[in-house]
Amino acid sequence: MAIMNIREAIVATLHAEMERDPDILLLGEDVVGGNGTAGGPEAIGGIWGTSPGLWAKFGPERVIDTPISESAIIGAAAGAALSGKRPVAELMFADFVGVSLDQIWNQMAKFRYMFGGKARCPAVVRLVYGAGMQTAAQHSQSVYAMLTAMPGLKVVLPTTPADAKGLLTEALRGDDPVMFFEHKTLYGVKGEVPDGDHRQRFGEARVVREGGDATIVACGRMVNFSEKAADKLAVDGIGVDLLDLRTTSPLDEDAILESVEQTGRLIVVDESPPRCSLAADIAAMVTERAFTSLKAPPAMVTAPHSPVPFARSLERAWVPSPQKIEDAVRRVLAFPGRSGQ
Amino acid sequence: MTTLTPFTMPKWGIEMAEGTIAEWMVAENAPFTRGTVLTLIETDKITNEVEAEKDGRFVRIIAEAGQSYPVGALLAVLSDGGEASAAEIDALVASFRPSESGFDPEASSTPSPPSAPPATSDAAATDIDPALASPTAIQEARRLGVDLAQVQGSGRNGRVFAQDVHQTAYPSPSVSLAGPFPATPPSSVLSTPVARRLAALNSVDLSSVAGSGARGKVKRDDVLAVLKQTGAEAPSPPAPDMSAAPAGDHAAHFDVVPMSSMRRTIARRLTEAKQQIPHFYVRRRVRADRLLALRGAIQGERPSVNDFLIRACALALMEVPALNIQVHDKEMHRFSGADIAVAVATDRGLVTPILFGADDLSLTDIHGRMASLAQRARTGKLRPEEFTGGSFSISNLGGFGVEQFDAIINPPQGAILAVGAARPEPVDDDGAIRIVPVLHLSLSCDHRAIDGADGGRFMAALAKLIEQPHLL
Numbered sequence: 001m002a003i004m005n006i007r008e009a010i011v012a013t014l015h016a017e018m019e020r021d022p023d024i025l026l027l028g029e030d031v032v033g034g035n036g037t038a039g040g041p042e043a044i045g046g047i048w049g050t051s052p053g054l055w056a057k058f059g060p061e062r063v064i065d066t067p068i069s070e071s072a073i074i075g076a077a078a079g080a081a082l083s084g085k086r087p088v089a090e091l092m093f094a095d096f097v098g099v100s101l102d103q104i105w106n107q108m109a110k111f112r113y114m115f116g117g118k119a120r121c122p123a124v125v126r127l128v129y130g131a132g133m134q135t136a137a138q139h140s141q142s143v144y145a146m147l148t149a150m151p152g153l154k155v156v157l158p159t160t161p162a163d164a165k166g167l168l169t170e171a172l173r174g175d176d177p178v179m180f181f182e183h184k185t186l187y188g189v190k191g192e193v194p195d196g197d198h199r200q201r202f203g204e205a206r207v208v209r210e211g212g213d214a215t216i217v218a219c220g221r222m223v224n225f226s227e228k229a230a231d232k233l234a235v236d237g238i239g240v241d242l243l244d245l246r247t248t249s250p251l252d253e254d255a256i257l258e259s260v261e262q263t264g265r266l267i268v269v270d271e272s273p274p275r276c277s278l279a280a281d282i283a284a285m286v287t288e289r290a291f292t293s294l295k296a297p298p299a300m301v302t303a304p305h306s307p308v309p310f311a312r313s314l315e316r317a318w319v320p321s322p323q324k325i326e327d328a329v330r331r332v333l334a335f336p337g338r339s340g341q
Numbered sequence: 342m343t344t345l346t347p348f349t350m351p352k353w354g355i356e357m358a359e360g361t362i363a364e365w366m367v368a369e370n371a372p373f374t375r376g377t378v379l380t381l382i383e384t385d386k387i388t389n390e391v392e393a394e395k396d397g398r399f400v401r402i403i404a405e406a407g408q409s410y411p412v413g414a415l416l417a418v419l420s421d422g423g424e425a426s427a428a429e430i431d432a433l434v435a436s437f438r439p440s441e442s443g444f445d446p447e448a449s450s451t452p453s454p455p456s457a458p459p460a461t462s463d464a465a466a467t468d469i470d471p472a473l474a475s476p477t478a479i480q481e482a483r484r485l486g487v488d489l490a491q492v493q494g495s496g497r498n499g500r501v502f503a504q505d506v507h508q509t510a511y512p513s514p515s516v517s518l519a520g521p522f523p524a525t526p527p528s529s530v531l532s533t534p535v536a537r538r539l540a541a542l543n544s545v546d547l548s549s550v551a552g553s554g555a556r557g558k559v560k561r562d563d564v565l566a567v568l569k570q571t572g573a574e575a576p577s578p579p580a581p582d583m584s585a586a587p588a589g590d591h592a593a594h595f596d597v598v599p600m601s602s603m604r605r606t607i608a609r610r611l612t613e614a615k616q617q618i619p620h621f622y623v624r625r626r627v628r629a630d631r632l633l634a635l636r637g638a639i640q641g642e643r644p645s646v647n648d649f650l651i652r653a654c655a656l657a658l659m660e661v662p663a664l665n666i667q668v669h670d671k672e673m674h675r676f677s678g679a680d681i682a683v684a685v686a687t688d689r690g691l692v693t694p695i696l697f698g699a700d701d702l703s704l705t706d707i708h709g710r711m712a713s714l715a716q717r718a719r720t721g722k723l724r725p726e727e728f729t730g731g732s733f734s735i736s737n738l739g740g741f742g743v744e745q746f747d748a749i750i751n752p753p754q755g756a757i758l759a760v761g762a763a764r765p766e767p768v769d770d771d772g773a774i775r776i777v778p779v780l781h782l783s784l785s786c787d788h789r790a791i792d793g794a795d796g797g798r799f800m801a802a803l804a805k806l807i808e809q810p811h812l813l
Contacts, residue, residue: 254475254496261477261503289495292507293477 001194007187009161010050013168014088018058021086024172026054027064028073028090028126035065047092048128048187074100074125078107078177081123086172093139094127094181097147108177109152120175124168130183130221130271131319137307140315142220142271145278147179148248154202155249157181159223161191163246166200173199183221203250211239214265214329217256217282219245222269222301228322233329240267240329248278256282257290264295265332269325274302296335299328343423345400345433349440351391352412353384360384361409361602362416363721365402372398372422380416383689385602387725400425403434409602413439474501485510532559539564603690614752618668619788622747623796625804629763630777632810644708647683647737650760651707652813655679655699657802658733663795664786665732667753673790674732674753682731682751683711685718692718693751695731704813735760745781755790756799759783780807 004012018024032055034043045052055063066073070091077089091097097104104125111119131140148155154176158164164182171178208223209230218226223244230240241259245252260266266286270279283298301320309315350360363381367373378390379399397419404416415437418430469479474489478501482489485506492509494501530547532540536559540547543564550567552559600608632649658665658679667674679700682693694714699707717723732755736748739762748759763778770777782803786796806812 254500257496257502258475258477261475289502290504292504 001192003190004161004193005188005190006158006161006164006182007049009164009193010168010182011045011052011054012193013165013172014051014054015057017169017172018054018062021172022062023084024086024088025058025062025064025080026051026088026090027066027076029066029068029092031055031090032060032063032065046090048182048184050090050126050182050187070096070099071103074103074108077123077125078103078111078121081108081121081177082111082119086122086124088124088126088172090126090128092128093135094129094143095138095141097125097127097143104147104153104177104179105150109150112176113152121177122172122175124171124178124180126180126182128182128184130185131303131308131315132185132221134310134312134315135184136310140308142181144179144181144219144248145270145272145276145281148251148278148281149276152177153249154178154247155181156202156247157183157220157245159183159186159189159220159244159246160206161189161193162198163200163206163244165193166198167202167246169197170199170202174202181220186221186224189224200246202247203252204246205252205255206244206246207241207255208244209240209242211241212263213239214267214332215241215243215256215259215263216267216269216325216329217243217245218269219248219278220271222271222320222325225320225322226269226325229325229329232322232326238329238333251282253285253289256286260286260290261293264293265329265335266294266298267301267325267328267332268298269301269320270303271320272303273305274300275305277302296332299332301325301328343425343429344421345425345429346419346421347415347433347437348379348399348417348419350404350410350412350414350416351382353387353389357384357412359409359411359602362404362406363388364406366390367399369399369402370424372396381721383601383603383721385606388721388723395421397421401430401434407601409599411439415439472498472500475503477503478506481506481510530559531557533561535561536564539568543568601689607690610752611749614749618750618752620747620750620785621788621793621796623784623786623793623800624745625782625784625800626766626768627780627782627804627807628768628777629780629807632807633763633778635810635813642708644704645711646739646763647735647760648704648708648711649810649813650735650737650758650807651681651683651696651699651711652702652704653803653806654681654733654735654758655702656806656813657799659700660802661795661799664756664791664799666755666790667730667732668755668787668790669753673755676732679733680731682728682734682754683714684734684736684748685715687719687721689721692723692728693731693734694718694723694728697730733757739763739780745783747783748785750785750787756784756786756796758803759785 014026031046031051032041033045033051035041037043041055042052051063066076073089073091077087080087108121108123111121129142129144131142144155144157147153156167156171156178158167168180171180208227211230216226216230223242226242230242233240241263243255243259266283268279268282270277272278274280279300279302283300286298287294301324303318303320306318309318361383363383365380366378373379373393373396375393375395377393379393380391381388382391399417400420401418403418404410410416415434418433469489474482474494479489481503482492487506487510489501492501492505495505496502531552532547533554537547539545539561540550545564545567547559550559550563553563554560632646636643636646636649662675665676665679678698680695680697681699682695685692685694696702696707696710696714702710714723714727734748734751734754734757736757737760738746739760743761744764745761746759748757750757759782761781763780765776766779767774767776768779782800784796784800
């Protein structure tokens, strides 16, 4: 076990996997890390610092700076993956996935299906997402729900360094396109990372806490915020089950249902506006499949239906906060009528 | 070795859902070569030939001529040449599954739900595989005495969750609104649909129920409260008696004959025409004695009276171009030549092949072409372009002794002429009364594009041509 942060875990995993498999290549805007700057290549390690040392070690054939064109990045990755490579395509801001959406949902997601299982597209798209750094409306969104809605894609959101390593390794060894979401505020989160080969299977939620009074389902940064809320609730003797989804496609429905059957109360936390969101999807799934276990209506803690504001105070009000999560848990627990059940 | 393959209803165009076998062109077991026309298939748009893609023979013909079959349905069993035993053919027919061709999700076969897991039948067993049921489901099954093996699991691979156990354990709610839908006469009492239905099923007078809804609206619970008071606690509607014969036992007195696709097309188009086109009718008596005399004087093969009328109409259309049109929404299409559709009765219904450029055709040409068109119309072999278009139609029922009738316009054409039989009638012949054969003509015009004066002019021109047939 080593202690490292999520950024370091991703860098270490890319180094290890690119050494192991010569077909893996990395492409994106400024992934070499400093081309054209006074310091030269490698000066910065990429704008998010997730690629230092890769260009020096693996050379320009495998670490490729691209023009500022998401459709070129994703198109090249889709073609490379189809012809036997394992590209890792980095989108500096997940918000711009829209530019390359056809390449993702009509091409990457469909190749295997439309060629009767004979084609494979082992591309990993790393998308940097999330609000909290005052990057404003076009650089702060959480678009994982949209990609989760597309069959044929796997959607991954690591929240710990161990999962960043385990899930990225799993993505690079699988044969399907993976949308790997990295929250821009979580790169510095530290934790223990298993040494050696570490793979985390997709579709297995992480049980962060087991408390029994209510079930909180979250992903990405909302897992960390939910832990903070859980700490406050624990002071009052309220114990929550907290599930970190890890992957939203596939979704670990069983883990959610098992927990709700025991607690009878569901709070879904989602860093997105509420309409057609992951929160709405999970609340509906639980309402349909565990109705007889529910003691209160499911609660959704989401952002408001608005773009992400730029002003610091407004952005903080926009993001679902630990306080809002705590309030929602208390509200669900206080729901009258059926608590004696 | 003989290879057998299914011969199925083809799909011509994305909206084709079914086709009718107009005629089989090869016999069962008769060998044919590549390119042979195997069958004629009629859709609601066209009749088309299906050619053999390679040499072979039909070892069994299943579809009957005149019947409709959905796209993908098995029409015959095709052999690559050799003969096949009845057992082999039966096996292919039995195993045949038509490919999906419809758009209605209800039409496709629903895959059976995953079968219940082979859960242990002993609910008290302590070591139930957690892959088969969630922990709470196992606990609830024990508490409620439910045998997990009897529960249909809703989870992945049929895994049982608590709700599945609860649905098995608890009976469904009691109040039922099922039953034959009662006729509810319009009521002045403000009430919800469910309340009306409940009241009708249980003979409750709605006007006697105090409504608890907005503005005194009677709601379900109000009716239920009345039922409770009157003792009819569990309103159980009379079960529908499905076995009862329909009133009057009509079934014995008629055969149900499904409309062919062609009949349905005729029905649809003429309904549209009669509903949407403002028809007006211009009628005229025309003496036909000179035309009949002229026809009688022709040596050899004589054109029919109808051929004369086609020629007369063609020339009259040239004279009155206001009638030589198609009507399209906000446009009129004026034609330079006379493309005249002639109604031909066939066994399968009305067909209207078109004589293109009739104004440029001699009587002999018209006679020859009409004979060919009518023959192919009766055998369903017209090409689509031969019955599409035209600006004017002629329908002649004179052969049945019909004196006079009015016809429905064949859209987008602008007008149609209905022709009756030539009957002896008195006419004014230069001051004298003479009895001569007289034709009754009735012209139906689309008043959106054609005015009464145009119709009158056309009929005058037509009458002149018929009464002075040397002009033809």
